[in-house]
Amino acid sequence: MKRQRAIGPTSDSTGKWCALLQGLSPGVLDWASTDGLVWLHLLKTVTAGLLALGIAMLLDLPQPRIAMTTVFVLMQPFSGMVLAKSFYRVVGTAVGAMAALALGALFVQQAELHMVGMIAWISACIAAAVRYRHFRWYGFVLAGYTAALIGIPNVTTPDGLFLAALTRAAEVTVGIVCSSAVSALIVPQRSSLALLRTLQLxxxxxxxxxxxxxxxxxxxxxxxxxxxxxxxxxxxxxxxxxxxxxxxxxxxxxxxxxxxxNNEFMDACARLxxxxxxxxxxxxxxxxxxxxxxxxxxxxxxxxxxxxxxxxxxxSHVSARLRExxxxxxxxxxxxxxxxxxxxxxxxxxxxxxxxxxxxxxxxxxxxSDTYDTLAHRKPGPQKRGANHYVSITNGYAVAFTFIRSATVMSIAACFWIATGWPSGGLAVIGAALACALTSTSPDPTNMAVQMALGAALATLVGYAFTCYVYPNIDGFPLLCVMLAPVLALGAHLATRKRTAGLGVGFSVFFCLLAGPDNVVAFEPDVVINNGIALAASMLLAAIVLATVFPADMPWLIERIMDDLRAQVVLACKDQRPELNQRFQSSTHDLASQLRLLLSRRSRRRRHALRWMLVTLEVGHAVIDLRNEASRARYLQALDPRWPAAVESVLDHLAQLFERPDARTLDRAFVSVRSAIWIAQDLLEAVHTDPGKRHDAQRILSCLHFIRTALLDKDAPFKPR
Structure with a gap:
């Protein structure tokens, strides 16, 4: 347990829990560290949802179910995730509310123009979410989705838009506060401890x-x-x-x-x-x-x-043996x-x-090993060796592709709503926006959208049963919580499973939206059914468009991302040297991870992309080593005036090879590397009597020879197949 507390401090209560767990049987400990954590997450999620519902009712907010919905969209197993998402959700909610007010003021009672502006705003937010991933993704998604929730239902009643913005912000804030408080105060699962376990593994x-x-x-x-x-x-x-x-x-x-x-781990992987x-x-x-x-x-x-x-x-023992x-x-x-x-x-x-x-x-x-040892045992680390920047890159075509795909799905739903005057058409547009947002970074967006549609259909059936048979026969908030808890726990449980994540998210969120209780419960089962049909239809629409018109693994899009991946070698050849290795390593791994996400199924294209990632890492890393060694041994320029031009020729031709890979650029790069090797061998003979200079020349020659072997590798993807 000492090693688990090394990364970050824990409270006295956590220490008591750890001491209590140590006295339990191995079977109980195994359950507590696996399925027990899942049940704890379900308990905290349901508690936070019901707490948000109760507080919103106590404050007499118009739609307390929005506060409960917020909890199920926001809740995560680790408190750090909830806090990060809560912060950006608050920012996104505020920006979305202001955007809804601005669009409502610009297009008063002009449904067509209002929808054009709204679709453009939501699509831009989803595209920005794809560009700025990780925890920032949620802020951009909420900026678009909140604008839809506020603006679309009030497009023909602008006098109620400002009040709707205020109440929606209040309801969302209640959900944010409740989810954050429950996650951080009730048996908190620290991201720091998970991070330590990840480092150990x-x-x-x-x-x-x-x-x-x-x-x-x-x-x-x-x-x-x-x-x-x-x-x-x-x-x-x-x-x-x-x-x-x-x-x-x-x-x-x-x-x-x-x-x-993390940088040292990337370097060790590259060397291996x-x-x-x-x-x-x-x-x-x-x-x-x-x-x-x-x-x-x-x-x-x-x-x-x-x-x-x-x-x-x-x-520390392993590190000492490695040094020996x-x-x-x-x-x-x-x-x-x-x-x-x-x-x-x-x-x-x-x-x-x-x-x-x-x-x-x-x-x-x-x-x-040294850096990991200082973190695991809270030892004083070495002095800082420069800044550590992780660079994430997203292809511009992928961002534009996301914008067009989202705008297309929402435009179809909006046109159908305006043309037919369907009372639930506005909710269908909101559902389409939600589907585009939640599937924007999914490895299989079509399957995710289909699962969300099934979740919406299941939520409609359960919501109809609650509206007709449960709510009329119960009285009081405690009994309401007893009846809601099993249903909410079911949705949260499905959301924790990888294969049913979309089904669980769809069921939890749409049950709260369709049949979540308000202060004054309306007996309108027909509205529940119509709204459920609208949400399920919008999910299916998104799935059809994603599968047929805009599949995520379109060949031209994959090729554009691979162009960015190969461009990292151009970066290694041409960019300035300070912190170049960190930028090259992080951006290459980030792009490779995106390709693996899009090409989730095992195929020839996936293997081809992986081989480009491998050759990009090995050649780019060798080029950076070559530039560093050549810069350190500047005295070699005086020994042979051909040397600077030879190095520049190698860098130029390697950059051309990764910009336009074909047989011609491959031959040109190989000739340049071979010529540089001959010159480096002459330099090695010239400095043979000086051990230090001989070692410098030998390292330069090793870099060039490794690049040569990489170009000759029969498994390398340079030539078209």
């Missing part, structure tokens, strides 16, 4: 993965799959870190160190990938016998990284190099590059 998984790679126990498909999972963990870690900063001041103080930890790629290519060539001489060191390092699953990890291995590695490599029997220049380059990559990988692993 990630450290173990990475160590096991690295040990398997070094032991040659991972084939190509398994490597790609497990490495892609590490990419998802990098992106998810950044979101969890921000959530934790909202709930814990100590986490805000450690935010810089956590950011550095580069080493694996070089070993894979060497084993498939004539260099296998030469590379076999370094295999004992790989097995020794794999043994160092093999952690016992049934024991706690002494990270790293210190002894150069001497061992020199001894092996002397024992090689007349190797060719290319075989010797393979050996030197592998040794350099192994040394750099051990160094990155040791840095990662």
């Amino acid at each position: 990630r450290y173990r998984n990475f160590a096991a993965f690295a040990a398997d790679v070094l032991s040659h126990q991972v084939d190509r498909r398994a490597f790609e799959r497990r490495f892609a999972a590490l990419v998802d963990e990098i992106v998810g870690f950044e979101a969890t870190r921000i959530f934790a900063a909202f709930e814990d001041p100590a986490m805000r103080l450690r935010s810089h160190r956590l950011g550095r930890l 990938h580069a080493l694996h790629q070089l070993l894979k290519r060497s084993h498939a060539s004539d260099a296998s016998a030469t590379m076999a001489t370094i295999a004992p060191h790989l097995r020794e390092l794999a043994a160092l990284l093999t952690l016992r699953r049934d024991a706690s990890v002494d990270v 291995f790293q210190t002894a590695l150069p001497r061992r490599v020199r001894q092996i190099r002397k024992q090689l029997h007349e190797p060719s220049a290319e075989l010797l380059a393979d050996f030197d590059t592998a040794a350099e990559l192994l040394y750099r990988f051990v160094d990155e692993c040791a840095k990662y």
